[in-house]
Amino acid sequence: MSISTPFINRPVGTTLLMMALALSGAKEGLAQLVMALCQPGDLALIPEIYYPVYARAVWMSGAEVRWIPMRARDGFVLDLDAIAPEDARRARLLIVNYPNNPTGARVELAFFERAVRFAREHDLLLVSDLAYSELTYGGEPAPSALEVADARDVTVEFHSFSKTFSMAGLRIGFAVGNADAIEALAAYRSNVGYGTPTAIQQGAAY
Secondary structure, eight states: OOOBOSSOBOOTTOOOOEEEEEESOHHHHHHHHHHHHOOTTOEEEEESSOOHHHHHHHHHTTOEEEEEOOOGGGTTOOOGGGSOHHHHHHEEEEEEOSSOTTTOOOOOHHHHHHHHHHHHHTTOEEEEEOTTTTOOSTTOOOOOGGGSTTGGGTEEEEEESHHHHSOGGGOOEEEEEEHHHHHHHHHHHHHHOOOOOHHHHHHHHO
16 A cells, blocks of 8 residues: 555555654554644544554544444454445554453454455555453463554554553553655654653563
């Protein structure tokens, strides 16, 4: 996919590399990515059971939200088939969150394979909030969207140190994935703040 923002305008067909970016918490990064990529007239696909920043950031950018159904009978797995074709065509991004807050639901890699395929087919960005990657039931690790072949072309994934490593007050996380989207996020961040302190980054790395 190609990302067109006030910061970046690369032609379709440009070879995309994967990048990583330190954040002052995944929540901040999620909101700033939405603000960097969405504007009035755009649309974002959001789970109907959601972490508030997903929708609020979209609304603050002047874009529209379309809810994706997720039902208990389906294990709270997003029903991608319920997305209207016209909404899929208009959407700039699709946010997914597994392991899920607040339901605790998890998905297998097959879900991410389908989500990546959906993102590629509709030329939108898949935003995977993997803040709870180490917190799952049954002892099996949660899969990452970036385990899917070529997912990096259409995916950005967010991670947090808050939940697993008791660093909530220090505000540290990171984003990794599609280079254009990460560059847009970095450009936005550089205009509204001063980055994440090096000492906190070193503590998180340790």
